[in-house]
Amino acid sequence: MSLHRRPLRLLAMPTAMAVAALAGCTPGGSQARVDPPPTPPADVAGLCAALHGELPETVAGLARTPTAPESDLTAAWGGSAIVLRCGIPKPPEMTDPEQDGVQVDDVSWLLQKTGDGGFRFITGMRVAYTEVLVDEEHATDAGMLVGLSAAIARTVPEGISSY
Template sequence: MSLHRRPLRVLAASAVLALAACSPGGSVARVGPPPTPPAAVAGLCAALHKELPESVAGLARTSTEPESDLTAAWGGSAIVLRCGIPKPPEMADPKQDGVHVNGVAWLLEERDKASGGGYRFTTGLRLAYTEVQVDKEHATDAGMLVGLSEAIAATVPEGIASY
């Protein structure tokens, strides 16, 4: 994975937060079964869960089903975070794109249209892998990873996850 510092070219640097008005109130994100990381990683994810922002890209935080310290969502299922996932095989591909946001390295992947499009961002060089899936409508806000990166940097130490 190439993790050189550069602007988020995948995300259109649109500062238009008008999309925030699309946040469905009171919705629940169905995230499937939460990851099953080792206990030490689950502890890091629980600490992260407490520090996650109440809004991301102007979308309010919503409940997840099932409820877990390993998952979080904003705007229903517009933005879904899962902490403690296994290492993605794409991390080993040096041709994959990556960026750094507030000291956190992210692997960038465009999701195929069959899975609804949008993007998947996965942290690297941290003791817990954290995945953020963003629908195509909300992937245009370049500031989306800023608050998430701040919370991750504060709670998940740098290193190579070994699970």
Template sequence: MTSFRRRLRRPVLLGPSAAVLLLAAAGCSTTDTHASITVPTPTPEAAAYCRALHKELPKTVAGQERNDPGPKSELTAGWGDGAIVLRCGVDRPAKMDDPMAKGAEANGVNWLLEQPEDAGPRFTTTYRKAYVEVSLSTAYAHDISPLAAFAAAVKKTVPSSI
């Protein structure tokens, strides 16, 4: 058993071919920089608003470049590597029936706040003819400023329901 311990203490040196093989395998990893999300299935009316919204969305949000998640859809968009994800045409959240639900306002657009477990905040527009959901990573746990980037596009393309 002592000889086994001695072998553990010795550093393992790789030959040139083994090191190249190890680096090549690391370079071939299948990490996907696009997040994968569920595409909503809105009514035809809501889908039309969502398609219009998709055309108006900003190229950057909170310093994050546009990087749409898969599968590609006019109902979804993303920024960063899943840091900010927008889905348009989602169902009305049940939380909207809660009179104690928390909300926020960003540049004239009202949002319902939900805080899923082990995830960053999720916001859904209120008083609009299509529900727009924005999920933020935990990096934005106490920061709703990314919502301001969506206000102009939402106001322009998704009419108020009141």
């Protein structure tokens, strides 16, 4: 994955992936249904728990929403408008040297346009992979990744995840 070396290309992600991660969610709801990723190794789960405790209470002006099932691997803001899953398995896109990304506060992000107009962001060069799904309405807020990047930089060390 290269960062800032080529023009940003957005790749389509099957809508089914976004739907599976957000099944049963409605923006602004009192609880977001977020399926945790498969159980990661203990060291990755520990990093995700540390991240969970450092995540901001608001992202893009949206308040943090409880998730169901409750998990240190997941978080949401504004119902399902912004959803985070930590400890996801290595995405196949990370092995493609043609992928472009962005860097926000020392955190590298791969980004993809989803089939529903939103975006999928995945951290790179961190010991635990973290995915953030953003709905179309909030995808235009470039500052959205700032608070999340700060929390990730504090809790998830740089490196290559073996998971």
